[in-house]
Amino acid sequence: MLRVVLVLVGAYLLGALPFSQIVARLAARVDLRRTGTGTVSGTAVFEVAGFVPVAIAGVLDILKGVVAVLPMAGSRPWAAALAGGLAVVGHNWSVFLKGAGGRGIAPALGATVVLAPEGTLVLAFGLALGRLARRTGLGSFLAQALLTPVLVVVDGAHGALLGSVLVAPMWLKRMMGNRPPPPPKAAAALHRLVFDHDRGSGP
Secondary structure, three states: OHHHHHHHHHHHHHHHOOHHHHHHHHHHOOOHHHOOOOOOOHHHHHHHHOHHHHHHHHHHHHHHHHHHHHHHHOOOHHHHHHHHHHHHHHHHOOHHHOOOOOOOHHHHHHHHHHHOHHHHHHHHHHHHHHHHOOOHHHHHHHHHHHHHHHHHHHHHHHHHHHHHHHHHHHHHHHHHOOOOOOOOHHHHHHHHHHHOOOOOOOO
16 A cells, blocks of 8 residues: 555656746746746647657657556556556646646646546647637547546446546636636636636637
8 A cells, every 4th residue: 555655746746847947948948837828738849849759749648648657557556547547636736836726637648548548539639720720728638528427438437537637627727727716716717617718818
């Protein structure tokens, strides 16, 4: 049991490694927390530094999810699922950035690559569709909404656990954003959940 606890703590700390922030600092000398929306994400890296830096940051962030779940992937599926969820939590609320972070999609992709490749396809398709339609927030929301049902069909209870622990921190971060939602707060939080931006501030 001690090994499981250590793996879970390590998964959070691994997820908290702010590769997007590091790459943005090195490539453009920019603190992502103080530019644009304040989100430490691949999209923010692309806006300040371009394609190559965002590709590097994206691969590293995906690897966080892969490495986090590997120690338990073959022996304890439930612990591997929790490790994937904690990697997303660390990515979204990084202890190294005083609670700032991204949206968790990259480490979630990494976790599903190992534990449920069907989930990777769902998340990637939603991102691709959103980018084509220039509605990345909406596309990723639809993919996240489909993730748990798809994984339940594929892997029953284990799929339900994995989908839930990945989606919950992604949706919570979308609703919380980087600052309190404007009034009316309930409607603003719902708009953030679906579109990942406040009314009037997105495409």
